[in-house]
Amino acid sequence: MPKKKPLVVVTRRLPNSVETRLRELFDARLNDEDRAMSQAELIEAVKSADVIVPTVTDRLDEAVISQAGERMKLIANFGNGVDNIDVAYAAKRGITVTNTPGVLTEDSADMTMALILAVPRRLTEGATVLTGTKDWSGWSPTWMLGHRISGKRLGIIGMGRIGSAVAKRARAFGLQVHYHNRRPVAPDLEEALEATYWESLDQMLARMDIVSVNCPHTPATYHLLSARRLKLLKNDAYVVNIARGEVIDENALAKQIEAGELAGAGLDVFEHEPAVNPRLVKLARAGKVVLLPHMGSATIEGRVEMGEKVIVNIKVFMDGHRPPDRVLPAQL
Ligand code: 8YV
Numbered sequence: 001m002p003k004k005k006p007l008v009v010v011t012r013r014l015p016n017s018v019e020t021r022l023r024e025l026f027d028a029r030l031n032d033e034d035r036a037m038s039q040a041e042l043i044e045a046v047k048s049a050d051v052i053v054p055t056v057t058d059r060l061d062e063a064v065i066s067q068a069g070e071r072m073k074l075i076a077n078f079g080n081g082v083d084n085i086d087v088a089y090a091a092k093r094g095i096t097v098t099n100t101p102g103v104l105t106e107d108s109a110d111m112t113m114a115l116i117l118a119v120p121r122r123l124t125e126g127a128t129v130l131t132g133t134k135d136w137s138g139w140s141p142t143w144m145l146g147h148r149i150s151g152k153r154l155g156i157i158g159m160g161r162i163g164s165a166v167a168k169r170a171r172a173f174g175l176q177v178h179y180h181n182r183r184p185v186a187p188d189l190e191e192a193l194e195a196t197y198w199e200s201l202d203q204m205l206a207r208m209d210i211v212s213v214n215c216p217h218t219p220a221t222y223h224l225l226s227a228r229r230l231k232l233l234k235n236d237a238y239v240v241n242i243a244r245g246e247v248i249d250e251n252a253l254a255k256q257i258e259a260g261e262l263a264g265a266g267l268d269v270f271e272h273e274p275a276v277n278p279r280l281v282k283l284a285r286a287g288k289v290v291l292l293p294h295m296g297s298a299t300i301e302g303r304v305e306m307g308e309k310v311i312v313n314i315k316v317f318m319d320g321h322r323p324p325d326r327v328l329p330a331q332l
Pocket of ligand 1: 054055056057078079080081082104243294296297298
């Protein structure tokens, strides 16, 4: 008798080619409606499935994972960040967790660069001039002036894959690269990027023109940019975040921009997604911040590659081998 296919619950719609392959290989339960699942629905899923494929919109915390049935053995996250999953608790329950690193590096770095450009160069403000109700009165030498990017100091928080890809782009734009990380990167990479390592985040912040958040959200990085640290930034500095909203104390950030103690921010992620702090929305309307709805890795190519990674992780795991993108609690 042929072996029964594993039951794989996928919480959101994925690109067609990925869903087709998932259907071919597994007993795949797909979410045609693409509605985020409730906690009760997630519990139902982990009770009966062999594998669950969640995304950033699903909270797989202890309350959910503790309801896992006998068969549940793998959480194959469709995404790089795993802060939506209690990885330590999953490990305790003997459930493996995997993610999709690498394939969204370039897209995420591109979007970081777009925000680094957008805020000082007033990109969205300028764009709305032509789609607003009033006619454009024409070019003027002193109108819509922003600030130059070239020659400025960029401080990258988190010099992993995405941080390094941002640094590479930043060099091409003439920015000086500085970074804070748990430890310095390999000397040859540091040299290639002409990057300066700051062991002290506080000291780095006080000297930067633009700060980019590119670290994962973990208990150690929650509100890493706290009210106290934000105060260290220069009044004319900008903050960019495409990592996770929780890394910045969003209220403190808004307060400082409102007070003119910070020039502005470019944010792709928020502390309480999908809710967006109304103070930030107000600042966006005033042209002080640029807000994007978590689309840093949103390319069709990236999503298909993320899906392929999920499939490989499930397949290898189901064949009795260690999946390539296993996430261990000690790595977080
Ligand atoms: C994804 C991301 O959109 O992979 C990540 O960590 O932040 C994203 O860009 C999302 O997480 C998919 O679950």
